[in-house]
Amino acid sequence: MTTLTRRNVLGGAAALALSGAANPAIAQSSAQPGFYRFKVGDIEVTSISDGVRKSKLTASPTRSASLEQFQDALAADGLPRDEIATTFNTLAVKNGKNLFVIDTGNGANTLAGGTGQAAANFAAAGYDAKDVEAVILSHFHGDHIGGLITPERAQAFPNAEIRVPLVEFNYWLDDANMNAAPEGSGLRNGHNNVRRVFGAIPGKFVSKFEWGREVAPGITAVATPGHTPGHTAFLIASGNVMLMAQADVTSGIASVFVRNPDWFAGGDMDGPTAVATRRKLYDRMVAERMLTTGYHLPLPGVGNVEKNGNGYKFTPLA
Amino acid sequence: MKELTRRNVLASAATVSVAAALGELSLVTAARAGAPQIGKQAAGFYRYKLGDFEVSVVADGVVRLKLPPAFVTNVKTEDVQAALKANFLDTEMFNNTYTPIVVNTGKNLVVIDTGLGEGNREQTKGTAGNFLTNLAAAGIDPNAVDTVIISHYHSDHVNGLLKGDSSPSFPNAVIRVPGQEHNYWMDDGEMSRQTSDRMVGLFKNNRRIFGNPEVAKRVQPYEAGKEIVPGITAVATNGHSVGHHSQIISSGSKSVFVQGDVTHVPYLFVRNPGWYLSGDQDPQTAEVTRRKVYDMLSAEKMMVQGFHFPFPSAAYIEKTPTGYRETYVQWSTTL
Numbered sequence: 001m002t003t004l005t006r007r008n009v010l011g012g013a014a015a016l017a018l019s020g021a022a023n024p025a026i027a028q029s030s031a032q033p034g035f036y037r038f039k040v041g042d043i044e045v046t047s048i049s050d051g052v053r054k055s056k057l058t059a060s061p062t063r064s065a066s067l068e069q070f071q072d073a074l075a076a077d078g079l080p081r082d083e084i085a086t087t088f089n090t091l092a093v094k095n096g097k098n099l100f101v102i103d104t105g106n107g108a109n110t111l112a113g114g115t116g117q118a119a120a121n122f123a124a125a126g127y128d129a130k131d132v133e134a135v136i137l138s139h140f141h142g143d144h145i146g147g148l149i150t151p152e153r154a155q156a157f158p159n160a161e162i163r164v165p166l167v168e169f170n171y172w173l174d175d176a177n178m179n180a181a182p183e184g185s186g187l188r189n190g191h192n193n194v195r196r197v198f199g200a201i202p203g204k205f206v207s208k209f210e211w212g213r214e215v216a217p218g219i220t221a222v223a224t225p226g227h228t229p230g231h232t233a234f235l236i237a238s239g240n241v242m243l244m245a246q247a248d249v250t251s252g253i254a255s256v257f258v259r260n261p262d263w264f265a266g267g268d269m270d271g272p273t274a275v276a277t278r279r280k281l282y283d284r285m286v287a288e289r290m291l292t293t294g295y296h297l298p299l300p301g302v303g304n305v306e307k308n309g310n311g312y313k314f315t316p317l318a
Numbered sequence: 319m320k321e322l323t324r325r326n327v328l329a330s331a332a333t334v335s336v337a338a339a340l341g342e343l344s345l346v347t348a349a350r351a352g353a354p355q356i357g358k359q360a361a362g363f364y365r366y367k368l369g370d371f372e373v374s375v376v377a378d379g380v381v382r383l384k385l386p387p388a389f390v391t392n393v394k395t396e397d398v399q400a401a402l403k404a405n406f407l408d409t410e411m412f413n414n415t416y417t418p419i420v421v422n423t424g425k426n427l428v429v430i431d432t433g434l435g436e437g438n439r440e441q442t443k444g445t446a447g448n449f450l451t452n453l454a455a456a457g458i459d460p461n462a463v464d465t466v467i468i469s470h471y472h473s474d475h476v477n478g479l480l481k482g483d484s485s486p487s488f489p490n491a492v493i494r495v496p497g498q499e500h501n502y503w504m505d506d507g508e509m510s511r512q513t514s515d516r517m518v519g520l521f522k523n524n525r526r527i528f529g530n531p532e533v534a535k536r537v538q539p540y541e542a543g544k545e546i547v548p549g550i551t552a553v554a555t556n557g558h559s560v561g562h563h564s565q566i567i568s569s570g571s572k573s574v575f576v577q578g579d580v581t582h583v584p585y586l587f588v589r590n591p592g593w594y595l596s597g598d599q600d601p602q603t604a605e606v607t608r609r610k611v612y613d614m615l616s617a618e619k620m621m622v623q624g625f626h627f628p629f630p631s632a633a634y635i636e637k638t639p640t641g642y643r644e645t646y647v648q649w650s651t652t653l
Contacts, residue, residue: 022425025462028372030653033360044355049651078621078634078647085650094355114652121651126356255648289406299649304406316646318407318585318628 034121036300038317040291041238043095043218046125047293047301050088050105050118050147057084061252064263064271073256084253088143089301090118091245091293092125093219093236098133100216101157102234102245103295107146108156118147119156132160136215138247139165139228140172141267142193144295153200162201163215166208168230173198187269224249224281226274227267233281243291243302249274249281254296258282259311282312291317361455362448364630367653369569371423371549374456375623375630378416378433378478379446385412390586391594391601398586405585414583416474417631418449419576419623420458421567426547427458428465429488430565430576431625432478439482449478450487463488465547467540468495469578470559471503471524472597475625479533486532494546497539499561504528517599555580555611557604558597564611574621574632580604580611582626584633584644588612591641612642621647 034049057074060067061084071081079085091102105118122129135157138144150156171177178191198206209215211223211232222233227248234245250257251265261278264271285292285305293302294314303316362377389412390398399409407413421428432449439447453460466488469475481487502508503524512518527533540546542554542563555564558579565576581587582595591608594601615622615635623632633644 023427023462023464025459026422026424026427028422028424029457030365031457032365032651032653033363034651035360037356037359044357046356052650052652075619077645078619087648087650117651125360126358291406297648299651306404313645315405316628318405318413318583 033124034117034299035125036302037125038300038302039241040236040243041241043093043236043238045094045236045243045293045302046092046127047089047299048092048105048118048121048125049299049301050090050121050143051111051115053086053088053106053114055084055086057082061266062263065260070256073259074253076259077255079253079255086252087296087298088115088118089293089295089297089299090122090147092122092127093216095216095218095238098217099127099131100219101132101135101160102219103138103144103247104135104147104156106143107149107151109151110146115143116146129157130159132157134161134163134216136163136219136234137165137168138233138245138295139168139231140190140194141228141248142190144247145194145197148197149200155201155205160205162206164206164208165221165230165232166210167225168228168232169206169208171229222281224277226270226272226277227251227265228269231277241291242288243293244281244285245293246281246285247295249278250294251296254294255314258294258297258305258314259308261311286312362452362629363456364649365456365653366632366647366650368567368574369572371421371567371569372653373567373574373623374420374422374458375632376418376420376449376452376456376458377629378418378435378449378452378474379442379444380413380415381434381442381446382411382413385410386596389596391596393590393593401586401589407585414474415626415628415631416446416449417623417625417627417629418478419631420453420456420463421550423547423549423569426465427463428467428547428550429463429491430467431469431475431578432466432487434474435477435480435487436482437477437480437484447478450481460488461490463491466491466493467546467550467565468493468499469564469576469625470496470562471499471520471528472559472579473520473523475578476524476527479527480530484530486530486536489532491536492538493533493536494538494540496552496561496563497541498556499559499563500528500537500539502560555607557600557602557607558595559599562607574623575611575615576623577611578625580608581624584624584627588635588642588644589638589640613637616642 035046037046060070074081088105090105093100106115108116108119110116147156172194181187209221211221214220218237220235222235224231224233233247236243251267257265262275268274286307300316303314305312305314364375366373402409416433418431418433434447436447509521540552542552545551549569551566553564556562564578567574587593598604612635616637621632632647636643
């Protein structure tokens with residue numbers, strides 16, 4: 001056998017089309033499943049996709065790397081160099097008789113942009129929003145809280161308590177912090193969006209939790225500030241299995257920041273703190289061989305991390 | 319709607335958090351008698367575009383078994399278990415996944431390999447033999463398939479040619495097979511020389527499948543280096559079996575290498591290309607083939623679709639000091 005190269009394999013291919021006529025019965029289809037289910041001990045967890053937002057890549061999304069360095073990092077994962085596709089995965093956690101949701105997606109008003117699909121995929125996964133006991137939020141960025149309300153500004157989970165990190169709540173609902181952000185800035189828009197969403201939810205539905213506390217049976221809040229001031233990961237444990245739902249400890253095109261943890265992700269509000277948090281949490285996940293989900297890691301959205309050079313490598317659940 | 323101010327948001331939330339501190343988190347919700355866990359995975363298909371082609375990865379399923387002794391014939395079981403552990407897997411068990419694909423070229427609708435088939439569904443308690451079910455979930459009509467390509471004649475690749483009632487799964491398809499592979503398994507002399515139960519069983523199984531008149535009349539051989547249908551080219555990759563072949567699918571500037579069983583599970587045999595799978599009929603040749611293919615995949619940065627890779631069974635390959643390393647493709651929920 002000669003050495004294989006793309007050239008000699010394909011170059012030798014005569015146009016030997018045995019079936020010259022086109023098959024008239026076929027049409028391509030874009031339908032694709034939007035969830036993935038797995039077990040953590042006795043707990044049933046489902047990654048629910050909110051969709052994909054695609055954009056042309058014309059400038060580096062991080063000030064820590066040039067465009068070319070960023071493109072090389074994309075290519076290392078087999079991703080295209082000229083486009084970024086941001087994915088969003090909420091979680092449904094069925095623990096005993098209760099159903100919890102962690103983060104909610106961009107909201108159904110963003111369907112035209114390729115996202116806002118979490119509600120439909122949640123239903124496709126066999127769940128009913130009315131059955132959700134509590135929605136647990138990692139932080140208050142729009143892609144995490146948007147799905148709390150419907151386009152008609154009704155509560156998307158009408159019976160659910162909304163459990164939020166105390167530090168996060170106190171930051172975003174402080175008018176002084178809002179007013180310090182320049183008019184028209186992304187940060188100011190973020191503050192406005194928090195008020196838009198929470199303004200549609202009666203206050204009695206909202207409860208705040210502190211880091212280190214159990215926020216639902218088997219689900220503990222883990223301090224992971226940096227991406228936002230009150231950013232929170234969740235440790236989900238059952239039997240001897242642990243899952244770290246890391247939310248946006250790696251954000252954006254998350255795989256790039258898994259490989260390059262010292263780069264500031266575009267959405268990280270406090271870059272140095274986010275980097276320190278990222279390294280600390282990833283080192284813990286490696287040392288304790290934890291399963292992890294990432295809000296911006298594509299489906300199945302769950303796997304393990306290991307050390308890889310100066311960074312880490314994520315391997316989806318086999 | 320009441321206007322949101324910091325004061326009323328904080329005040330009401332504070333009320334809740336006092337109660338929460340008392341361990342009464344569910345203030346606003348009566349305890350709902352929850353439905354049971356769902357216990358079922360999403361339909362087993364995944365689609366991607368390859369140039370103008372559309373590839374649907376369609377799971378046949380998984381067989382979970384105790385790690386067979388001498389699963390890798392030339393290393394100790396402890397080494398295999400260490401590799402499983404390094405991939406965060408149970409060291410006592412082995413998960414064997416089966417993943418055929420369907421290629422819609424716009425002109426042809428092509429199935430590559432067929433899984434264990436409906437006939438093995440009961441035996442596996444429904445965990446495998448689900449190719450036709452998942453095909454339906456993917457919206458693909460088996461009657462519309464015009465070509466089935468077989469990589470080699472091991473039962474997990476060919477049994478799905480027949481339904482549970484022994485009628486053809488793809489009644490309107492030509493079945494394209496590697497000529498050398500077909501001739502080997504149909505040769506009575508080769509069969510008479512077999513001594514292992516496994517090989518005798520495989521010979522018998524292939525006669526059951528390819529002796530079926532509905533299959534036999536549809537079989538046409540293909541050759542290495544030639545297109546099987548436009549855009550899908552056969553590549554000789556023997557070793558795992560005598561006439562094992564892979565395929566390269568190309569459309570526009572995009573290509574994927576559909577390897578069949580050049581490596582079995584990646585976390586053992588991609589990372590350790592010198593390991594001999596007990597199912598490799600000629601393990602030395604299989605290793606030579608494996609290294610040639612994986613040198614190419616890593617040099618060309620070509621995606622590989624692996625029949626026994628974890629779903630959706632597509633990855634990129636890098637060279638490492640001791641072998642190769644797989645990086646799985648990132649799923650996209652929209653094409």
